[in-house]
Amino acid sequence: MPTFVYMTQCDGCGQCVDICPSDIMHIDTTYRRAYNIEPNFCWECYSCVKACPMHAIDVRGYSDFAPLGHKVRVLRDEDENMIYWKIKYRDGRVKEFSFPIRTTPWGSIKSPSDYEAPGADALSSPLLAHEPTALNVDSLPTLPPKKKTGVMP
């Protein structure tokens, strides 16, 4: 169920480009609007749908298992720190749900581009990007050094 963009609503702000964990939301070079460059690789995480301030991103259900006009729409309310969902079922029923999203204000978490780019030596490190500082710890536990095993005579 890949995402798609309503071109008339998108204003090309790039929030979806920042947030997409698959790096498949990009900006079109003709109209400067967002689009999904690789629908096959979209895992329907809804990150971009929730992040879009214009509500310009929607998710298209594959017609083999989500036919007959079902719909899942999301509205993010930054002031209330809430996410609202509106589910339209295939039989026409509509249900709405509200969930609190987080305790920190939207936008207060640094985007990847705000961090310093790691050097090439980071490739051989067992740590993931921005560990351990991003985990708010001084260091991560490591395995004790491997004991040398001698060859039995």
Next chain:
Amino acid sequence: MFISNPFAELVAFLPPLFMQAYIVLMIVAVASGTIFDVLHKRSGEFFARQRAKSKAAAKRQLSGMDNVSLAVRTLLKEVLTSGEFHNARRRISHLLLFYGFVLYLVSTIVMVFGYSTQTTVALWPALWNIGALMVLAGGCWFFFFIRVDVAKEGNSPFRLVRADLFIVSLLLSVAFALLWEIVQTGGNLTATIIFFIFYISFSTLLFLGVPWSKFAHMFYKPAAAYQRRVETANGSSDLPTPAGRREGR
């Protein structure tokens, strides 16, 4: 320099009728380019279909006064104050571009048609210069720092794509207009003619490029914003209603 009409001094090498005919041609080019754009991209058809869909799914019918009120709110928020931008930097840059362009355009038309052969009221050349500087300030800020290709995609600010046709032709047109005014004040006729040719060339590109550039967003963005307001007001929007505003609460 900033209080004399730069178009009045054009009579040294061009009759006033030339600029007047040019402006009329450019207005025709924008109008026909927009109509072509609407037909070619079928955006008019899209809006008509959306409107019909919204009407069919409406939970309450809007009166004429409701529609006028929504149109006024769209004009005040989305058009006059660029309220749809959630990023303050984008909003300020867009406002500088919008009001700068309006000042620049209106003062150009007034000076070319109203004061082509007589002394210009100092206000119009001043507005022309202020408008041009506002466009340059807002446009360069947007182009080099805020543009999504640069700020989010990480591309070089000098990488140009078709979506840049509008902003680049606008910035170059305005920049060469100011340069032309400066060299004209200096009295060098050859340099004046060269800069004037650049100014007219980029202005022509700006207005003739409407079907291929983002120029038409000035017209369809307010239409899209108005349609969104109508859908929210008549209950046909497929977006969830915030909990506090749901019926029965």
